[in-house]
Amino acid sequence: AQSVTQLGSHVSVSEGALVLLRCNYSSSVPPYLFWYVQYPNQGLQLLLKYTTGATLVKGINGFEAEFKKSETSFHLTKPSAHMSDAAEYFCAVSDRSGGSNYKLTFGKGTLLTVNP
Amino acid sequence: SQTIHQWPATLVQPVGSPLSLECTVEGTSNPNLYWYRQAAGRGLQLLFYSIGIDQISSEVPQNLSASRPQDRQFILSSKKLLLSDSGFYLCAWGENYGYTFGSGTRLTVV
Numbered sequence: 001a002q003s004v005t006q007l008g009s010h011v012s013v014s015e016g017a018l019v020l021l022r023c024n025y026s027s028s029v030p031p032y033l034f035w036y037v038q039y040p041n042q043g044l045q046l047l048l049k050y051t052t053g054a055t056l057v058k059g060i061n062g063f064e065a066e067f068k069k070s071e072t073s074f075h076l077t078k079p080s081a082h083m084s085d086a087a088e089y090f091c092a093v094s095d096r097s098g099g100s101n102y103k104l105t106f107g108k109g110t111l112l113t114v115n116p
Numbered sequence: 117s118q119t120i121h122q123w124p125a126t127l128v129q130p131v132g133s134p135l136s137l138e139c140t141v142e143g144t145s146n147p148n149l150y151w152y153r154q155a156a157g158r159g160l161q162l163l164f165y166s167i168g169i170d171q172i173s174s175e176v177p178q179n180l181s182a183s184r185p186q187d188r189q190f191i192l193s194s195k196k197l198l199l200s201d202s203g204f205y206l207c208a209w210g211e212n213y214g215y216t217f218g219s220g221t222r223l224t225v226v
Binding site: 090103106109 | 165204214219
Protein backbone atom coordinates (compact mmCIF):
# COMPACT_ATOMS: atom_id res chain seq x y z
CA ALA A 1 0.00 0.00 0.00
CA GLN A 2 1.15 3.49 -0.70
CA SER A 3 0.82 6.57 1.45
CA VAL A 4 1.72 10.24 1.43
CA THR A 5 2.61 12.45 4.37
CA GLN A 6 2.66 16.19 4.02
CA LEU A 7 4.48 17.80 6.90
CA GLY A 8 2.67 20.90 8.07
CA SER A 9 -1.01 21.44 7.40
CA HIS A 10 -0.40 25.19 7.25
CA VAL A 11 2.67 27.07 6.05
CA SER A 12 2.95 30.84 6.19
CA VAL A 13 5.60 32.83 4.31
CA SER A 14 6.24 36.45 3.45
CA GLU A 15 5.97 37.66 -0.10
CA GLY A 16 9.35 37.18 -1.79
CA ALA A 17 10.46 34.47 0.63
CA LEU A 18 11.31 30.88 -0.20
CA VAL A 19 8.41 28.45 -0.31
CA LEU A 20 9.11 24.90 0.89
CA LEU A 21 6.29 22.38 1.16
CA ARG A 22 7.30 18.95 2.36
CA CYS A 23 6.08 15.61 1.09
CA ASN A 24 7.21 12.11 1.99
CA TYR A 25 5.80 8.99 0.42
CA SER A 26 5.69 5.29 0.96
CA SER A 27 5.47 2.95 -1.99
CA SER A 28 6.49 -0.64 -2.59
CA VAL A 29 7.44 0.10 -6.18
CA PRO A 30 9.08 3.09 -7.88
CA PRO A 31 6.41 5.75 -7.78
CA TYR A 32 5.02 8.43 -9.96
CA LEU A 33 4.76 11.60 -7.88
CA PHE A 34 2.60 14.67 -8.31
CA TRP A 35 1.91 18.08 -6.83
CA TYR A 36 -1.48 19.68 -7.27
CA VAL A 37 -2.71 23.14 -6.31
CA GLN A 38 -6.27 24.01 -5.31
CA TYR A 39 -7.68 27.52 -5.10
CA PRO A 40 -10.83 28.05 -3.01
CA ASN A 41 -13.91 26.27 -4.34
CA GLN A 42 -12.08 25.03 -7.41
CA GLY A 43 -10.83 21.68 -8.63
CA LEU A 44 -7.22 20.57 -8.39
CA GLN A 45 -4.70 21.72 -11.00
CA LEU A 46 -1.55 19.79 -11.78
CA LEU A 47 1.60 21.75 -10.86
CA LEU A 48 4.21 19.19 -11.79
CA LYS A 49 4.91 15.47 -11.90
CA TYR A 50 7.78 13.04 -11.70
CA THR A 51 7.59 9.85 -13.73
CA THR A 52 11.08 8.88 -14.84
CA GLY A 53 14.34 10.58 -15.78
CA ALA A 54 15.58 13.81 -14.26
CA THR A 55 14.83 13.95 -10.56
CA LEU A 56 14.45 17.74 -10.49
CA VAL A 57 11.13 18.56 -12.04
CA LYS A 58 10.00 22.02 -13.03
CA GLY A 59 6.35 22.95 -13.10
CA ILE A 60 4.06 25.87 -13.68
CA ASN A 61 4.17 29.19 -11.83
CA GLY A 62 7.87 28.85 -10.99
CA PHE A 63 7.52 25.77 -8.78
CA GLU A 64 9.86 22.83 -8.81
CA ALA A 65 10.27 19.60 -6.88
CA GLU A 66 13.05 17.09 -6.45
CA PHE A 67 12.56 13.35 -6.20
CA LYS A 68 14.93 11.90 -3.61
CA LYS A 69 14.60 8.15 -3.54
CA SER A 70 16.92 7.68 -0.55
CA GLU A 71 14.79 10.05 1.50
CA THR A 72 11.45 8.99 -0.04
CA SER A 73 10.72 12.66 -0.47
CA PHE A 74 9.30 14.97 -3.11
CA HIS A 75 9.40 18.45 -1.61
CA LEU A 76 7.95 21.41 -3.50
CA THR A 77 9.86 24.69 -3.66
CA LYS A 78 9.63 28.15 -5.16
CA PRO A 79 12.42 30.69 -4.69
CA SER A 80 10.19 33.72 -4.22
CA ALA A 81 6.59 33.59 -3.04
CA HIS A 82 3.91 35.70 -4.69
CA MET A 83 0.57 36.64 -3.22
CA SER A 84 -1.13 34.61 -5.96
CA ASP A 85 0.56 31.44 -4.64
CA ALA A 86 -1.77 31.38 -1.64
CA ALA A 87 -3.71 28.14 -2.03
CA GLU A 88 -3.83 24.55 -0.81
CA TYR A 89 -1.23 22.15 -2.15
CA PHE A 90 -1.56 18.39 -2.40
CA CYS A 91 1.14 15.83 -2.92
CA ALA A 92 0.11 12.53 -4.51
CA VAL A 93 1.63 9.19 -5.43
CA SER A 94 0.68 6.59 -8.00
CA ASP A 95 2.19 3.16 -7.59
CA ARG A 96 2.13 2.56 -11.37
CA SER A 97 1.50 -1.08 -10.64
CA GLY A 98 -0.02 -1.53 -14.03
CA GLY A 99 -3.41 -2.79 -15.02
CA SER A 100 -6.16 -0.50 -16.16
CA ASN A 101 -6.72 1.42 -12.96
CA TYR A 102 -4.45 4.23 -11.89
CA LYS A 103 -5.32 5.34 -8.40
CA LEU A 104 -3.64 8.32 -6.87
CA THR A 105 -3.17 8.50 -3.13
CA PHE A 106 -3.19 12.08 -1.84
CA GLY A 107 -1.71 13.69 1.19
CA LYS A 108 -3.96 15.72 3.46
CA GLY A 109 -2.81 18.98 1.93
CA THR A 110 -0.83 22.02 3.02
CA LEU A 111 -2.46 25.43 3.11
CA LEU A 112 0.01 28.09 2.00
CA THR A 113 -0.53 31.63 3.24
CA VAL A 114 1.51 34.48 1.74
CA ASN A 115 1.83 37.61 3.85
CA PRO A 116 2.47 41.02 2.27
CA SER B 117 -7.76 18.38 -25.77
CA GLN B 118 -9.53 16.64 -22.95
CA THR B 119 -12.00 18.51 -20.79
CA ILE B 120 -14.11 17.45 -17.87
CA HIS B 121 -17.41 19.00 -16.87
CA GLN B 122 -19.03 18.72 -13.49
CA TRP B 123 -22.33 20.14 -12.26
CA PRO B 124 -23.90 21.68 -10.36
CA ALA B 125 -21.27 23.90 -8.78
CA THR B 126 -23.14 24.26 -5.51
CA LEU B 127 -26.04 22.39 -3.99
CA VAL B 128 -27.97 22.69 -0.74
CA GLN B 129 -30.11 19.68 0.05
CA PRO B 130 -32.18 18.65 3.08
CA VAL B 131 -31.39 15.52 5.03
CA GLY B 132 -33.15 12.53 3.53
CA SER B 133 -33.40 13.95 0.03
CA PRO B 134 -31.89 12.24 -3.03
CA LEU B 135 -28.71 13.31 -4.79
CA SER B 136 -27.43 13.17 -8.33
CA LEU B 137 -24.12 14.71 -9.40
CA GLU B 138 -23.00 14.37 -12.98
CA CYS B 139 -19.59 14.37 -14.59
CA THR B 140 -18.83 14.17 -18.30
CA VAL B 141 -15.56 13.99 -20.17
CA GLU B 142 -14.78 15.19 -23.68
CA GLY B 143 -11.86 14.50 -25.97
CA THR B 144 -11.03 11.01 -24.83
CA SER B 145 -12.52 7.55 -25.01
CA ASN B 146 -12.75 4.84 -22.39
CA PRO B 147 -11.32 7.04 -19.66
CA ASN B 148 -10.70 5.93 -16.11
CA LEU B 149 -13.06 8.02 -14.00
CA TYR B 150 -13.00 8.80 -10.30
CA TRP B 151 -15.18 10.42 -7.64
CA TYR B 152 -13.44 12.03 -4.67
CA ARG B 153 -14.85 13.77 -1.64
CA GLN B 154 -13.01 16.50 0.17
CA ALA B 155 -14.05 17.31 3.71
CA ALA B 156 -12.49 20.15 5.65
CA GLY B 157 -9.07 19.19 6.98
CA ARG B 158 -9.34 15.62 5.74
CA GLY B 159 -7.75 15.73 2.31
CA LEU B 160 -9.22 13.83 -0.62
CA GLN B 161 -11.04 10.57 -0.12
CA LEU B 162 -11.53 8.29 -3.10
CA LEU B 163 -15.16 7.16 -3.21
CA PHE B 164 -15.55 5.32 -6.51
CA TYR B 165 -13.61 4.56 -9.64
CA SER B 166 -14.60 3.17 -12.99
CA ILE B 167 -12.55 1.64 -15.78
CA GLY B 168 -15.46 1.24 -18.18
CA ILE B 169 -19.20 1.31 -18.73
CA ASP B 170 -21.04 -0.32 -15.83
CA GLN B 171 -17.70 -1.16 -14.18
CA ILE B 172 -17.73 0.57 -10.81
CA SER B 173 -15.58 -0.10 -7.78
CA SER B 174 -16.27 1.32 -4.36
CA GLU B 175 -13.37 2.26 -2.15
CA VAL B 176 -15.24 3.04 1.05
CA PRO B 177 -18.69 1.92 2.28
CA GLN B 178 -20.87 4.95 1.83
CA ASN B 179 -24.38 6.24 1.73
CA LEU B 180 -23.54 6.87 -1.90
CA SER B 181 -23.51 4.97 -5.16
CA ALA B 182 -22.05 5.59 -8.58
CA SER B 183 -23.03 4.65 -12.10
CA ARG B 184 -21.49 4.90 -15.53
CA PRO B 185 -24.26 4.59 -18.08
CA GLN B 186 -22.12 5.89 -20.95
CA ASP B 187 -18.42 5.80 -21.70
CA ARG B 188 -17.82 9.43 -20.80
CA GLN B 189 -20.48 9.93 -18.12
CA PHE B 190 -20.05 9.24 -14.42
CA ILE B 191 -22.85 9.86 -11.93
CA LEU B 192 -22.74 10.01 -8.15
CA SER B 193 -26.03 9.35 -6.37
CA SER B 194 -27.68 8.91 -3.05
CA LYS B 195 -31.21 7.84 -2.16
CA LYS B 196 -31.22 9.64 1.20
CA LEU B 197 -28.61 12.21 2.13
CA LEU B 198 -27.07 12.38 5.59
CA LEU B 199 -25.53 15.42 7.25
CA SER B 200 -22.17 13.68 6.99
CA ASP B 201 -22.45 13.67 3.19
CA SER B 202 -21.66 17.39 3.13
CA GLY B 203 -18.41 18.21 1.39
CA PHE B 204 -16.73 19.14 -1.84
CA TYR B 205 -17.11 16.45 -4.50
CA LEU B 206 -14.60 16.17 -7.30
CA CYS B 207 -14.73 14.12 -10.45
CA ALA B 208 -11.50 13.23 -12.25
CA TRP B 209 -10.34 11.29 -15.24
CA GLY B 210 -6.89 9.94 -15.31
CA GLU B 211 -4.12 7.66 -16.26
CA ASN B 212 -0.74 6.97 -14.78
CA TYR B 213 0.55 10.37 -15.73
CA GLY B 214 -1.90 12.18 -13.54
CA TYR B 215 -5.48 13.20 -13.18
CA THR B 216 -7.54 16.01 -14.64
CA PHE B 217 -10.12 17.27 -12.19
CA GLY B 218 -13.49 18.86 -12.69
CA SER B 219 -14.31 22.12 -10.97
CA GLY B 220 -16.15 20.40 -8.13
CA THR B 221 -19.56 20.49 -6.46
CA ARG B 222 -19.99 22.02 -3.03
CA LEU B 223 -22.73 19.98 -1.32
CA THR B 224 -24.27 21.20 1.91
CA VAL B 225 -26.78 18.93 3.59
CA VAL B 226 -29.05 20.81 5.99
